[in-house]
Amino acid sequence: MGREAVSREPIDPEALDHGYTRYLIAKKSVDDRALNRRVLADLCRVMPAGAWRVLEIGAGLGTMVARLLEWQVVTAGEYTLVDVDRQLLRDSRTWLSQWATARGLPTELLPDGLRLGDLRVRLVEAELGSYLEAVIRHRSIS
Numbered sequence: 001m002g003r004e005a006v007s008r009e010p011i012d013p014e015a016l017d018h019g020y021t022r023y024l025i026a027k028k029s030v031d032d033r034a035l036n037r038r039v040l041a042d043l044c045r046v047m048p049a050g051a052w053r054v055l056e057i058g059a060g061l062g063t064m065v066a067r068l069l070e071w072q073v074v075t076a077g078e079y080t081l082v083d084v085d086r087q088l089l090r091d092s093r094t095w096l097s098q099w100a101t102a103r104g105l106p107t108e109l110l111p112d113g114l115r116l117g118d119l120r121v122r123l124v125e126a127e128l129g130s131y132l133e134a135v136i137r138h139r140s141i142s
Contacts, residue, residue: 021091024061032067044073051077051118057128059083062092065121066099076118082131089123096121 052074056064059081068074083089093114100107100116108115113122124131 018087018091020085021061021088021095024063024088025095028061028063031063035067040071040073052079053077054079055082056080057082059092060085060088062096062121065116065119066096069100069105069116069119070103074119078120078122080122080124081113082124082126082128084125084127086125089125093123 054065054074054077056079059065060083062081065074065079065081068079081089081092083092093109096116097107097109097114105117106115110120112124113120115121126134
């Protein structure tokens, strides 16, 4: 967790021209500085070792998963990004892929997201309630 984020955003403006996407990219460095590191340290202390399963609601561009990977807080497992904005999720796939490639992190595009090193990132367009209903329904069938 002691690694600081390095500002090396490999952004292709042609690929990411959605207004809200540009806004989220622009404010990432501010968010990095504003993150409460004590809360992050407490989270790291109480989380079990190994591959995590993370569900991020209102995930936007996916900057938090990038941040957690860069700081080596999360290195493996499954990270699900849920957002209602379809275009933003498409842009997050592009942005995360560019971000990882610029850092030499192996990247593989998947039908429902991408793999960043040992972390599978799922991109889900849904509101929280409908997403949870679908998960519960799927588990009761299995």
